[in-house]
Amino acid sequence: MKKYVCIYLSVLIHVVAPTAYAQENAPAQQLTAAVTALDNARSIEELQEARNLFQRIHTVYPDDWASCYYQAYSNISLFFMNNVPDVKQKLIEEAEANVNDLKRMKNVSKEVRSEISALNGYYYYAIMSVDPQKNGPRYANHVGSSYAEALALNPQNPRAILLNAYFQRNLSAFMGGTYASFENDKAKAKALHEQEDKTQVMPHWWVEIE
Numbered sequence: 696m697k698k699y700v701c702i703y704l705s706v707l708i709h710v711v712a713p714t715a716y717a718q719e720n721a722p723a724q725q726l727t728a729a730v731t732a733l734d735n736a737r738s739i740e741e742l743q744e745a746r747n748l749f750q751r752i753h754t755v756y757p758d759d760w761a762s763c764y765y766q767a768y769s770n771i772s773l774f775f776m777n778n779v780p781d782v783k784q785k786l787i788e789e790a791e792a793n794v795n796d797l798k799r800m801k802n803v804s805k806e807v808r809s810e811i812s813a814l815n816g817y818y819y820y821a822i823m824s825v826d827p828q829k830n831g832p833r834y835a836n837h838v839g840s841s842y843a844e845a846l847a848l849n850p851q852n853p854r855a856i857l858l859n860a861y862f863q864r865n866l867s868a869f870m871g872g873t874y875a876s877f878e879n880d881k882a883k884a885k886a887l888h889e890q891e892d893k894t895q896v897m898p899h900w901w902v903e904i905e
Contacts (some may be wrong), residue, residue: 745900767793816841
């Protein structure tokens with residue numbers, strides 16, 4: 696009996712251990728294909744297809760930061776593109792769940808953590824955009840602190856620089872003032888963005904906010 700138990704445990708270790716390891720990081724080729732689909736998306740339908748790819752990858756690899764990050768980003772992007780209240784609510788709720796998963800992840804680099812913080816601010820900005828008068832006072836500090844954290848982790852993060860510039864400009868306008876550094880910040884972010892390797896899985900998206 697003891698012999699059979701040892702054989703069973705040996706087989707179990709060989710079967711379970713590789714599977715557990717595989718749960719941590721999604722295959723690079725799957726992520727690259729999904730990111731390419733996202734980069735090439737030009738419609739809600741194409742963006743939804745890319746978002747579904749990331750969702751499937753993240754379901755299989757729940758500890759993979761990239762698939763979770765891009766699922767959140769896709770949900771936020773779809774949120775801005777959609778005008779149906781119920782659909783927007785579902786998208787922003789899914790984005791919130793994704794972002795919360797990201798913030799709980801361990802063993803990610805400072806650069807990735809910076810991207811997560813920037814995305815967290817973008818998520819709160821999305822909520823603010825629904826009703827700026829009501830949601831602005833409630834979420835502005837979350838937006839500002841998220842961008843500040845992203846910049847502290849990586850001052851050369853073009854998304855953090857860009858999103859913070861838009862936020863500071865809009866906040867200054869709301870308060871009756873101006874953000875004098877807006878054009879300089881945007882130009883710096885643009886220059887850094889142009890230097891990024893767009894073939895990599897690391898975030899390299901760009902957004903124009905009115």
